[in-house]
Amino acid sequence: MFSLDVPAVPYADPWLLPVSARLAMLHQRRGATRVAYFYEEPNNSTFRYRAYNMAQVLNESGVENVSASYFFLSDSERFDEIADAADVLVICRSRYCHRINGLITRFRSRRKQVLFDVDDLVFDTDYAHLVMATLGLDMAQAGVWDDWFAMIARMGQTLRLCDGAITTNDFLAQKLADYAGLPVAVVPNFMNREQLALAEKVYAAKERMRFTGDGKVCLGYFSGSPSHRLDYAIVEPALIEVMAERPDVEVMVVGYIDHGPAMKKFAHRISRQPFHDYVNLQRLLGTVEFNLMPLQSNAFTDCKSELKYFEAASVGTLSIASPGFTYRHAIRDGENGYLAKAHEWTEVILKAVDRSSANYGTMAALARQDALAKFGWQHQAEAILTALQIA
Numbered sequence: 001m002f003s004l005d006v007p008a009v010p011y012a013d014p015w016l017l018p019v020s021a022r023l024a025m026l027h028q029r030r031g032a033t034r035v036a037y038f039y040e041e042p043n044n045s046t047f048r049y050r051a052y053n054m055a056q057v058l059n060e061s062g063v064e065n066v067s068a069s070y071f072f073l074s075d076s077e078r079f080d081e082i083a084d085a086a087d088v089l090v091i092c093r094s095r096y097c098h099r100i101n102g103l104i105t106r107f108r109s110r111r112k113q114v115l116f117d118v119d120d121l122v123f124d125t126d127y128a129h130l131v132m133a134t135l136g137l138d139m140a141q142a143g144v145w146d147d148w149f150a151m152i153a154r155m156g157q158t159l160r161l162c163d164g165a166i167t168t169n170d171f172l173a174q175k176l177a178d179y180a181g182l183p184v185a186v187v188p189n190f191m192n193r194e195q196l197a198l199a200e201k202v203y204a205a206k207e208r209m210r211f212t213g214d215g216k217v218c219l220g221y222f223s224g225s226p227s228h229r230l231d232y233a234i235v236e237p238a239l240i241e242v243m244a245e246r247p248d249v250e251v252m253v254v255g256y257i258d259h260g261p262a263m264k265k266f267a268h269r270i271s272r273q274p275f276h277d278y279v280n281l282q283r284l285l286g287t288v289e290f291n292l293m294p295l296q297s298n299a300f301t302d303c304k305s306e307l308k309y310f311e312a313a314s315v316g317t318l319s320i321a322s323p324g325f326t327y328r329h330a331i332r333d334g335e336n337g338y339l340a341k342a343h344e345w346t347e348v349i350l351k352a353v354d355r356s357s358a359n360y361g362t363m364a365a366l367a368r369q370d371a372l373a374k375f376g377w378q379h380q381a382e383a384i385l386t387a388l389q390i391a
Helices: 019-026 046-060 073-085 098-109 125-134 142-160 170-180 193-208 226-245 261-269 280-285 307-313 325-330 342-375 381-388
Strands: 033-038 066-071 088-092 113-117 164-167 184-186 217-222 249-254 270-273 290-293 318-321
Touching: 019 066, 019 073, 033 046, 033 073, 046 066, 046 088, 046 381, 066 073, 073 098, 088 098, 098 113, 113 381, 125 142, 142 170, 164 170, 170 184, 184 381, 193 280, 193 342, 217 226, 217 280, 217 342, 226 249, 226 261, 226 342, 249 261, 261 270, 280 307, 290 307, 290 342, 307 318, 307 325, 307 342, 318 342
Parallel strands: 033 066, 033 088, 088 113, 113 164, 164 184, 217 249, 217 290, 249 270, 290 318
Antiparallel strands: none
16 A cells, blocks of 8 residues: 555535636637536536536637536526527436426527537436346335436437437447437546646655555555445455455455455455545545456446546556456556456456566556546547537
8 A cells, every 4th residue: 555645635616606607607718619518416426527527628728719617407597698608508417307408498599509418328218227237226116217217218308309419438429329319429538637636746656655555455446336336246255365365455445335244354454435525536546556446247337437447547556447348448458457357356456466566667657648648638628629519
């Protein structure tokens, strides 16, 4: 484990601006094409990646003829002003309702483009059963079926009202095209300015340490919600075997996942961390040697983005991942990380731990270089601008 000389930074959600300030963002450049991103309400996940980060790129990366901002259902009394001010509306993963219909209608009546942005396979009810099973939901409850079919159907209805779609990878893009028959563009999830500022400090600290930790090797599992418990169950048997064989291995679990009873005998080598804000999560990611990314193998998980890989790579932490669609395209096994099929986790973890003392720094540098080049906010303007012109 790495003991970093990098303190946590003060954090407050940077997007909590009054609607007047967010409207003013659209007018900050004269003669610019103005893009309004919409999400139901701000949060640290989809909204941050698909709206806030996009606006940050368009406003701050040197693009001269575009301005952007973001809006929510709570701004509904100002929808006419938004429709007057913006040239393009991008609705991010939002469920159909009368207010969203009204917002789209306002843009349509002004002959302006409306796009739909989604980062998950949650718009086609043909996949509802698969989604629920993958998330480990209690399918004996009728209300669970009602909630998920309603949510996915409402998402699909919003999508069908749009001129085109934007998503995170080619696999999900094909699902969108098959379902809606719309043109689809890909803009990956990526890291924003705040994340990378702290990531740079964390990586520099590890370089100063020459990637030498405290003599222990820490395997980290970072979970943003309890819905990942079936993914974690894939790797837990391997953790038990590895910890039994290697007394120098420790485990850190971040977020909402509970261990099975077989892990109790290793309780003294397991640490728990609460959910962190997305900026200081970079520091926590930097303290572990390996970031574990197990995933079930199906169409829903193949739609997931690379975010767990590139956030870890940005701070010089190597990932061990299931070979899903995005992970096997992002990770070159044994070069900038490791891939492990369901039956290979014990073997791959042991191999990674054994090799870490010899080539960890080299692999970490390659992973960080790759993450910054492909998933840094500074390099996304062209993809975003291309996506905004697809319809």
